[in-house]
Amino acid sequence: MSSTQTRERRCELLAAAAPEEIVPLAERLLADGSIPEPTVLKGPETGMAVLQVREPVEESRFYLGEVLVTECSVDVAGVPGWCMRPGDDRIAALAGAVLDALAAAGSPATAEIDALCAAVAERRAAQDAAEWADVTTTTVVFEELT
Template sequence: MPSPASRERRCELLAAADHDDIVPLAERLIAESGGPEPTVVKGPETGMVVLQVREPVEETRFYLGEVLVTECSVEVSGVPGWCMRPGDDRVAALAGALLDALAEAGGPAAARIDALCAEVAARLAAEEAAEWADVTATTVAFEELV
């Protein structure tokens, strides 16, 4: 079984995965599993959550606003799965929960889910690097006059 930290990271990456990547993979893996049908514990529900951020200088936390999310819980062969994604994509939230349960159960599906998560992590890292490259171009260098 994966550690709780890796499960947290997997849930984070499944939430950031594109609909067109996550849904077909979940459909394929459920069809290939040949096991019992997944049980939807809590169907995809859309709601609002409060977004809390940390101010970087004083490190004080404050509420920035509310964010629209969709949450879903499932069970596959007795293994729970959960997903919360930004927006109102109920199908992708269900797919994310299914992939979380399949990954937590281990087996051959876990490697394919880990590969998807690695692709999403690489995409997010590239996007962050590009954003920092844009910000770096605006850096002002000051000179000291003696």
């Protein structure tokens, strides 16, 4: 079974998932013994990453500043997994890397991981829609004088 997510999108959604969503899932999948023990290639490390944003009018990119992130990479049965999450939660970064590797390997857990990613995507879309609804009330409409 292969994942319906692109790897980039899956990593984005695992990074946005709440720790209480991804940590228990990874722990349960590891505890049931159906998957090989992961090998940690790069233990969870906390550091800074440059945050690039796009200016909305001219759409030019610029560096806003640095953000705290935690990165981790693992190998599960020869398939690499990677995760970079905002903040300093090392356990969640490790869990995200394990879930990424399992999904990339097409493990039986892929459907469950995809379902988690879909739930995170829906939640983010709802948050974006709510934010947009708040912003649109401030829209100024100009009339052209002739």
